[in-house]
Amino acid sequence: xxxxxxxxxxxxxxxxxxxxxxLLGSVLEVSTLFFLAAAAFCIGIVIRxxxxxxxxxFWAASILLGVLLAPNKFxxxxxxxxxGYLFLRETWWIFLxxxxxxxxxxxxxxxxxxxxxxxxxxxxxxxxxxxxxLTWPLRIGFxxxxxxxxxxxxxxxxxxxxxxxxxxxxxxxxxx
Numbered sequence: 001x002x003x004x005x006x007x008x009x010x011x012x013x014x015x016x017x018x019x020x021x022x023l024l025g026s027v028l029e030v031s032t033l034f035f036l037a038a039a040a041f042c043i044g045i046v047i048r049x050x051x052x053x054x055x056x057x058f059w060a061a062s063i064l065l066g067v068l069l070a071p072n073k074f075x076x077x078x079x080x081x082x083x084g085y086l087f088l089r090e091t092w093w094i095f096l097x098x099x100x101x102x103x104x105x106x107x108x109x110x111x112x113x114x115x116x117x118x119x120x121x122x123x124x125x126x127x128x129x130x131x132x133x134l135t136w137p138l139r140i141g142f143x144x145x146x147x148x149x150x151x152x153x154x155x156x157x158x159x160x161x162x163x164x165x166x167x168x169x170x171x172x173x174x175x176x
Contacts, residue, residue, distance in 0.1 A: 040082035
């Protein structure tokens with residue numbers, strides 16, 4: 001199925017907003033995680049409006065754009081990981097929706113996806129979180145903090161989709 005010009009333009013504008021939020025996170029160091037999470041939320045908009053294929057293209061384009069133009073490459077890794085979690089989460093939702101599965105399956109799947117995304121970051125790339133020697137108690141503390149962050153970010157994404165994008169979506173009926 002071919003994309004219409006309006007849908008392509010919408011994806012491009014969403015990519016621009018996402019990249020500007022990524023850059024803003026690099027400039028305002030105090031709110032880096034907030035801006036990175038807000039930038040990653042854009043992939044959810046694209047997936048819900050244009051489908052998984054366009055979401056995958058958006059993910060690849062946003063990471064490529066970040067690697068080429070963003071000043072801090074570690075932020076691009078964090079941003080790409082957040083987008084990856086949201087992409088997998090939305091894919092899981094679409095998969096379960098087609099099979100009419102329960103919400104329990106959805107929440108269990110979200111928890112598994114969060115662990116698949118979080119554990120490699122903590123275990124394989126601890127220098128992203130801490131510059132010194134990482135002891136086991138500190139590693140466990142980072143894991144607990146990561147769990148809390150994942151939970152809060154996931155709830156924030158739900159609120160964003162329901163409250164903010166749900167209201168903005170009504171003004172953009174030309175997308176469909």
